[in-house]
Amino acid sequence: MVFDAPDFDNHETILFGSDPETGLRAIIAVHDTALGPACGGCRMWPYASEAEAVRDVLRLSRGMSYKNAMAGLPLGGGKAVVIGDSRKDKTEAMMRAFGRVVEQLGGRYITAEDVGTSVADMQAMGQSTRHVAGLAKGSAASGDPSPFTAYGVFLGLKAAVRHRLGTxxxxxxxxxxxxxxxxxxxxxxxxxxxxxxxxxxxxxxxxxxxxxxxxxxxxxxxxxxxxxxxxxxxxxxxxxxxxxxxxxxxxxxxxxxxxxxxxxxxxxxxxxxxxxxxxxPDYVINAGGIINVAAEVMHAYDRDAVLRQVERIPATLAEVFRRADADGRPTSEVADRMARERLAAARGGKAAGPLARVAE
Structure with missing residues (x-):
């Protein structure tokens, strides 16, 4: 059973969706909505089994909860996977069918681009659901998030090099x-x-x-x-x-x-x-894409403001590194603890300030 899976981690919702006409087989996992509606990408991958797909979507969904919390975003964590080879199996009709599955959650999950999906796929999904981000058109459209992800990783890599190698x-x-x-x-x-x-x-x-x-x-x-x-x-x-x-x-x-x-x-x-x-920690350094998407979700897309927030990623990492050094603990464990503290504060109704600013 999914409830007994090692990666279940008290997920709020797991939705299985299929469409025989298009061949769609999809799973949406919503991990935590304490901070806001769950937001995370839709991955299309030729998983060897349904169990492998379930494990991946659960791990990715929890990672989105932590990523959004550490980036200081008012979004919860969720993720979707579509089982199939994006180069051979994907069709526009399948993406529209997936959009209908997303719509069933009534806005509790907002989908976006991930491995195996594209901005064009988001446009197709957008014909069936309002709850999609990373669109190419519209006054608040944010487009392809990958350049922002890469920029944040580049800055975070430099911060890690500075901390470890001193240059x-x-x-x-x-x-x-x-x-x-x-x-x-x-x-x-x-x-x-x-x-x-x-x-x-x-x-x-x-x-x-x-x-x-x-x-x-x-x-x-x-x-x-x-x-x-x-x-x-x-x-x-x-x-x-x-x-x-x-x-x-x-x-x-x-x-x-x-x-x-x-x-x-x-x-x-x-x-x-x-x-x-x-x-x-991966969900700290690679948050640039979801920061970009979040601006669209909040209907306030401003590219310069997005870049400024992405540029706070090194400060967040510096705080993780500092705490890990002080406590003699793995950076992954420290980041998890920081993310869980923010989620707990949200569930308790207490405000949690943007963690990206702690070292500024």
Missing amino acids: DSLKGLRVAVQGLGNVGGNLARQLAEAGATLVVSDIHADAVARAVAAYGATTLPPERIHAAEVDVFAPCALGAVLHERSVAELKASVVAGAANNQLATDPVGELLRQRGILYA
Whole structure:
């Protein structure tokens, strides 16, 4: 049963939706709405089983609760997954059908773009539900959130390098970027422009070839790039890349990337700490996209204001690092505690100030 799943974590709502005509098989998970309506992306992925999809959506949904709390947003945590290959199975009709599933929740969940979905898909969903963000059209439309995610990760990576390596410059540092999609590709460009030397990987050969041609990057297979001889490892593909074996093989001093749920299990955070590897908690460093989407959800989209809020991510990370150092605890554990404190304060009716400002 879902209630007995290790990742259930007292989710408020789990909705399974299907549409035989389009082949839609979708799951929406709403983890916590203490801060506001749940907001999180819709991921389309060819999961090997329904159980794998359930596990992913539960972990991602909880991560969105923590991400929105740490970013100081008036939004709860939720996520959706569509089971299928976005390159072969996805149709506009399927996306409209998913929009109808979202509409059933009456605004308790607001969907947005994620791995395997696009701004065009959000437009299609928007024909069936009002509860979608990341649209391309309209006075408050925020568009593709991935550049904002990448910008926040770039700034957060610099903050982690400053804390662990004692330098404000990325010039000459070796950075391994795993995943060159919308976010990873954008991050690779910013790193190259800052003078970093890149090692890259992706499951798509054309993306790797572009990075080699544009940035002089060297390459490694996706399953081996975590062990590259680099200063920073930036996971920007799917999650659970950090586990007992991969952590033992890491050469990097810093892990700072855009992927969600990078830790396969919670104890991995302690393994990283014991090895002296500074981990930038994923839901803190990759919050730029949801910050952008939130401005649209709140009908107050202002690109400059969004950028200013994204630029607070390094301050939030600095506070996480400071507390972790002071307590001798993993950064992942410290960030979780900070997020839970904010959620508890919201449930108790107490105001919780934007955590992104604690170190300013």
